[in-house]
Amino acid sequence: MAGALLEVQGLVKRFGGFTALNRVSLSVKPGERFGLIGPNGSGKTTLINCVSGALPVDGGAIRFDGREITGLPPHQRTRLGIVRSFQIPKPFTSMTVLENLGIPLEYAAAGRAGAPGSADAGEILRSIGLDAKAHLRPAGLTQIEMRKLELARAMAARPKLLISDEAMAGLSSTEVDDILAILFRLSAQGITIIMIEHIMRAVMRFSERVAVLDAGKKIADGSPQEVVANPDVQRAYLGE
Amino acid sequence: MRRTSVTVLVGLAVVLAGIALAMLRVNAYLYFAGYVILQYVVMATAWNILGGYAGYVNFGTPAFFAMGAYTAVVLIQWMRAPLPVLILAGGLVAALLGLGIGYLTLRLRGTFFSIATLALSVVLQTVVMNWDYVGGSRGMSVIRPSGPPFGSYVTFLFTVMVGLAVGSVLVAQFIERSWIGRGLAALRDNEEAAECMGVPTLKLKLFATTVSGFLLGVAGAPFPYYVTFVEPNSAFALDYAVNALAMPMIGGTTSWAGPVIGAVLLGTASQLATVTISSEMNLFIVGVVLVAFVVLAPEGILGLVRRLRGR
Amino acid sequence: MVAGLLLGGFYAAVSLGVALIFGLLDIANIAQPAFVILGSYAAYVMNTSFGLDPILSGLLFTPVFYVLGAVVYRVYYESFERRGEESLRGLVFFFGLLFIMEVSLSLAFGVDYRLVQSWYMSRSIDLGGVGIAFRYLVPCVVGLAMTLALHLFLGRTFYGRAIMAVSQDRLALRLMGANPVQIKTIAFGVGIAAASLAGALLISIAPVIPSTDRDYIGRMFAITVLGGMGSIGGALVAAIVLGVAESLMSTFFGPSWSLAVSFGILLMALAVRPAGLFGR
Numbered sequence: 001m002a003g004a005l006l007e008v009q010g011l012v013k014r015f016g017g018f019t020a021l022n023r024v025s026l027s028v029k030p031g032e033r034f035g036l037i038g039p040n041g042s043g044k045t046t047l048i049n050c051v052s053g054a055l056p057v058d059g060g061a062i063r064f065d066g067r068e069i070t071g072l073p074p075h076q077r078t079r080l081g082i083v084r085s086f087q088i089p090k091p092f093t094s095m096t097v098l099e100n101l102g103i104p105l106e107y108a109a110a111g112r113a114g115a116p117g118s119a120d121a122g123e124i125l126r127s128i129g130l131d132a133k134a135h136l137r138p139a140g141l142t143q144i145e146m147r148k149l150e151l152a153r154a155m156a157a158r159p160k161l162l163i164s165d166e167a168m169a170g171l172s173s174t175e176v177d178d179i180l181a182i183l184f185r186l187s188a189q190g191i192t193i194i195m196i197e198h199i200m201r202a203v204m205r206f207s208e209r210v211a212v213l214d215a216g217k218k219i220a221d222g223s224p225q226e227v228v229a230n231p232d233v234q235r236a237y238l239g240e
Numbered sequence: 241m242r243r244t245s246v247t248v249l250v251g252l253a254v255v256l257a258g259i260a261l262a263m264l265r266v267n268a269y270l271y272f273a274g275y276v277i278l279q280y281v282v283m284a285t286a287w288n289i290l291g292g293y294a295g296y297v298n299f300g301t302p303a304f305f306a307m308g309a310y311t312a313v314v315l316i317q318w319m320r321a322p323l324p325v326l327i328l329a330g331g332l333v334a335a336l337l338g339l340g341i342g343y344l345t346l347r348l349r350g351t352f353f354s355i356a357t358l359a360l361s362v363v364l365q366t367v368v369m370n371w372d373y374v375g376g377s378r379g380m381s382v383i384r385p386s387g388p389p390f391g392s393y394v395t396f397l398f399t400v401m402v403g404l405a406v407g408s409v410l411v412a413q414f415i416e417r418s419w420i421g422r423g424l425a426a427l428r429d430n431e432e433a434a435e436c437m438g439v440p441t442l443k444l445k446l447f448a449t450t451v452s453g454f455l456l457g458v459a460g461a462p463f464p465y466y467v468t469f470v471e472p473n474s475a476f477a478l479d480y481a482v483n484a485l486a487m488p489m490i491g492g493t494t495s496w497a498g499p500v501i502g503a504v505l506l507g508t509a510s511q512l513a514t515v516t517i518s519s520e521m522n523l524f525i526v527g528v529v530l531v532a533f534v535v536l537a538p539e540g541i542l543g544l545v546r547r548l549r550g551r
Numbered sequence: 552m553v554a555g556l557l558l559g560g561f562y563a564a565v566s567l568g569v570a571l572i573f574g575l576l577d578i579a580n581i582a583q584p585a586f587v588i589l590g591s592y593a594a595y596v597m598n599t600s601f602g603l604d605p606i607l608s609g610l611l612f613t614p615v616f617y618v619l620g621a622v623v624y625r626v627y628y629e630s631f632e633r634r635g636e637e638s639l640r641g642l643v644f645f646f647g648l649l650f651i652m653e654v655s656l657s658l659a660f661g662v663d664y665r666l667v668q669s670w671y672m673s674r675s676i677d678l679g680g681v682g683i684a685f686r687y688l689v690p691c692v693v694g695l696a697m698t699l700a701l702h703l704f705l706g707r708t709f710y711g712r713a714i715m716a717v718s719q720d721r722l723a724l725r726l727m728g729a730n731p732v733q734i735k736t737i738a739f740g741v742g743i744a745a746a747s748l749a750g751a752l753l754i755s756i757a758p759v760i761p762s763t764d765r766d767y768i769g770r771m772f773a774i775t776v777l778g779g780m781g782s783i784g785g786a787l788v789a790a791i792v793l794g795v796a797e798s799l800m801s802t803f804f805g806p807s808w809s810l811a812v813s814f815g816i817l818l819m820a821l822a823v824r825p826a827g828l829f830g831r
Contacts, residue, residue: 052436078438090433092426094494103426106419108438157437297642299581344818351579352776352821354642358581359769363814370807478762482650489643524654531647534640535630 005030005065005192006051006082006161012059013046020046022216023060028161028194033187035207035224036196039236042213044196045087048163052084053077065160078108081160085150085167091138097125097149098134104157121156128152128182144175151182162186163194168202176202204228212236247413251406258402259390271398275466277507278401279459282408283480284487284499286455289412291485292493293421294448295428296350300341300357301484303364304453306475307334308460313374313470316382323385323400327461334457335450342449346442365476379471382464397466404462408455412496415451424448456484479523483510486530492542501541552798553681559794560691561756563698563787565749565767566774568742571701573772574781575718576738578627582645583771584764585652586743590616590750591665591759592656598667605667606693609751613744620743621736623648628732649764656761664758672755690752695787697748702783704741714738718781766810773817792816 004027013021021043028034038044049055051062053074062070069077083104092100101121125131128148133141141149147167154162164183168176180202187193197203203210203224210227212220214236220227227233261274283301290296298304308330315321315329341360345353369377388396415421426434427441435441464470483506491502506526513522537544565587572580590609597608631641671685705711713734753759774793778785793816797809 054432054436073440073442074435075438075440078436084436086433086436090430092429092433094425094429099422103422103434103439104437107423107440153437291639295639297639297646299642299646345821348821350638351642355579355581355768355772356817356821358646359772359814359817362765362769363811366807366810370805478650478653485643485646520654520658524651524658527647527651527654531644531651534643534647535626538640 003030004028004063005032006194007063008047008051008060009063010060011047011050011057011062013043013050013055014058020216021050021057024213024216024218025060026211026218026221028192030160030192031187031190032192033206033208034192034194035203035210036194036213037198037200037203037210037227038213041215042236043216044213045165047213048084048165048194048196052082052163075107078104078157081158082163083108083154083157083159083161084163085154085165087165087169089138089146089150091141091146091149091153093138096135096137097130097141097152098122100138100149100153101125101156104153108157124152124155127185128155129178144171144178147171147179148182151179155186159191161192161194163196165196166198167195168197168199180206247410251410254406255399255403258399261398268394271394273508273511275394275398275401276511277504278398278405279463280483280487280503280507281405281500282401282455282459283484284491284503285405285408285412285496286452286459287484288488288493288496288499289415289455290448290452292488292495292498293416293424293428294445295431296346296445296448297354297485298357298449298452299354299481299485300360301456302476302478302480303357303361304334304337304456305460305463305480306361306364306368306472307337308457309463309470309475310368310374311457312461312464313380313382316464317373317380320385323462323465327404327458330461331454331458334460335454337457338449338451338453339446342446346445346449361476361481365472368472368475375470377472379469381469382467384465384468393465397462400462404458408458409496409500411451411455412499416496420444420447482523482526482530483507486526486533488540489530489538490533490540492540494539495542498540498542505541552795553683554687555795555798556791557683557687557691557794558798559787559791560694561687561752562694562770562774562794563790564690564694564745564752566771566778566786566790567697567701567745567783568749569771569775570778570781570783570786571714571745572739572742574775574778574786575714576735577718577780578624578632578735578739579642580645580739580742581642581768582623582648582652583742583746584767585649586616586620586746587750587753587767588656588759588761588764589652590747591754591763592660592750593747594751594754595660595665595667595759598669604669605751605755606669606689606748609748612747616747617740617744620740623743624736624739628735653761653764660761662760662762664760665754666758667754669755687756690755693748693752694790697745698783698787701741701745705783710734710737769810769813769817773813773820777816777820 006028008027009025011021011024024047036044046055050057053072057070061068064080064082069080092103098121101124105121122131125134128151130145130148130152133145138146138149151164151167168179171179176199183193183195183206195203195206207224209222210224211218212227212233219232219236220230283305287298287301290298311330311333312326315326341356345356368374374380384393390396423439423444426437426439427444431441463475467474487502487506488499490506491500492498510522510526513525533540568583569580572578572583590612593612594605594608597603598605627641627644631644671689675682675684676688705715717731717734770793774786774789777792778789793813796816797812800808800812
């Protein structure tokens with residue numbers, strides 16, 4: 001698709017005899033709010049791992065901003081602007097919250113002054129509500145604060161494309177709204193966002209477009225309303 | 241910048257103190273023991289750059305140390321090269337070894353790197369034992385050059401080692417405080433996250449392995465002149481493997497100060513134990529202390545101090 | 552060539568512990584060679600004090616080693632695995648154990664070479680024109696038997712299958728009703744118990760000193776990686792490959808290069824695929 005920021009074409013990923021991704025294709029427009037859903041084990045996180053470079057692919061291609069990135073190591077993709085947060089937060093445990101943000105600022109964001117996003121760590125922490133904990137170690141944070149730290153760290157890398165991997169799993173209703181507000185704010189700044197979630201109301205509210213994965217294949221791709229009404233999607237979630 | 245100049249000045253002061261000490265001609269044994277302890281400061285600091293800062297455990301320090309020592313032997317045999325050349329060459333060869341092993345194994349999990357280093361020492365020792373040019377398994381006698389700049393040759397070597405110790409600590413400090421050190425800390429804490437946050441983990445790991453190897457080789461280069469008889473069993477001694485590891489673990493692995501504390505404490509204690517009990521019993525005690533620290537006080541003495549201070 | 556095959560059978564025995572503990576459980580137990588040497592010395596003591604055949608002594612000590620293995624694992628688990636700090640500290644822990652054991656044996660037995668005597672050791676048998684010393688044949692056969700026994704244990708018994716399960720999916724194991732920690736304790740114990748017998752075989756083949764364990768580090772891990780971590784059958788094939796390779800090397804270049812072979816194989820196996828020939 002012309003003008004797409006991220007383009008995944010025919011992606012294949014196998015683990016031994018098991019095919020986790022079976023020729024998956026999708027594309028995301030710049031500035032879009034894109035939702036990725038599917039039952040457990042459908043391949044969502046595998047897809048993200050392939051896009052971010054954590055896993056090598058067995059077939060297909062990935063293009064970002066018009067450029068083929070299929071062979072690039074993860075840190076280079078991050079420098080180009082693809083940033084992901086982790087489903088289970090992976091903070092740098094020996095550093096303070098502020099220092100955690102220092103790493104992406106120093107390594108990923110350097111040299112991309114023009115990219116959208118907050119200018120420095122302090123601002124990011126303020127915008128996300130973590131500035132009071134700036135000098136604490138991650139061990140002293142609550143569950144939702146850890147999730148926020150994950151997002152803050154991703155923001156510090158000045159993403160063009162932010163992939164949020166189940167940032168809301170297990171959170172309370174108000175906490176979910178909290179995270180959602182942050183993501184909306186980021187989108188308003190021009191950052192393209194792919195949201196992987198199980199919490200349907202969040203996905204429906206947030207996404208302009210939604211893709212559905214099931215057993216390694218994409219079974220639907222369209223507006224939230226179209227996708228929800230799709231009988232294949234209903235079958236995938238409810239079972240035959 | 242100010243911080244760096246202060247550190248360098250302190251370092252210079254230490255070196256000058258070392259020279260003064262050498263001139264004093266105190267009991268000869270002190271210089272022998274002092275040399276060993278300072279050598280361990282270099283080795284512990286070197287180990288920690290990879291082990292403490294990056295989190296990759298090197299069990300093969302004897303291999304790197306011996307590379308430095310045997311490079312020196314080769315150069316002494318071949319062209320009677322002066323000490324600075326020996327040190328530089330020893331460091332470079334050991335650095336290449338580090339780069340090589342790193343390149344082959346660092347793409348995989350840290351465990352594989354560690355296992356490879358464990359096997360490395362044994363294999364290299366076999367190679368050296370079969371190489372007659374450096375004496376093979378019988379060993380080789382090395383004649384010290386005449387006329388050290390001051391004092392006796394041993395006190396001169398002692399001073400050189402003071403300089404090397406200060407130098408290696410400065411290198412460690414520089415790395416620790418720089419962007420490289422921060423990147424290493426990130427990859428130590430969580431390598432996957434670091435990579436995804438833009439840290440070039442492979443390059444940093446290779447850097448750490450190379451620098452660590454270099455310093456270990458540097459520690460080994462003066463060894464032939466120190467012992468005057470080099471044979472594989474002493475160059476590849478298991479002591480080096482354990483001590484280079486135990487000293488940072490006991491002192492604390494997160495900062496340059498830990499290896500120094502560990503080297504001085506453990507080194508002194510070892511010297512005392514060797515003289516009063518036996519060298520084997522000393523090794524046994526070191527092993528037990530190491531395991532005790534790893535299980536009970538993994539953050540070392542520095543960590544204990546930090547906890548006592550309530551941080 | 553034949554010597555290589557026989558050596559391979561023996562190497563398989565020696566590596567079973569690592570194949571189980573490192574290959575399946577993913578615990579980097581680098582102290583395994585030290586446990587094997589401990590087994591060798593135990594057999595030595597039994598042999599010199601009571602004239603007991605080393606292999607019988609090895610079998611006799613299996614329960615003792617099993618308990619030792621279980622205890623070591625528990626300490627490892629409580630100190631490291633539970634806190635999620637396996638990598639750096641766990642490795643150092645095992646290295647510390649390796650070191651302590653080697654030095655203790657040095658203190659207790661000195662650095663002279665020790666060997667054992669048994670009724671069959673000076674005999675040999677003639678198979679198809681090739682003379683094969685019992686000294687090599689018996690350990691090989693026992694090694695093959697051990698491999699088969701472990702393979703059956705893992706495939707056919709409840710605990711064996713539980714061990715295979717825990718290596719792949721902890722959650723599935725919980726659903727099976729077994730406690731992963733308990734299963735791992737059993738597996739570790741079995742791995743160390745295997746070391747007892749392997750050590751007895753080792754001292755039957757050649758004299759040992761405390762530092763002999765270092766020669767086997769490279770071999771054990773090379774075999775485990777080459778065989779595909781966790782595949783017992785793969786480990787056997789890899790062991791035979793290594794045995795033959797070392798034999799050939801020894802014939803052409805002299806015996807002192809044999810260690811380089813295992814190291815080379817280890818590096819090659821790591822470079823190609825950590826999953827080895829047969830593994831996951």
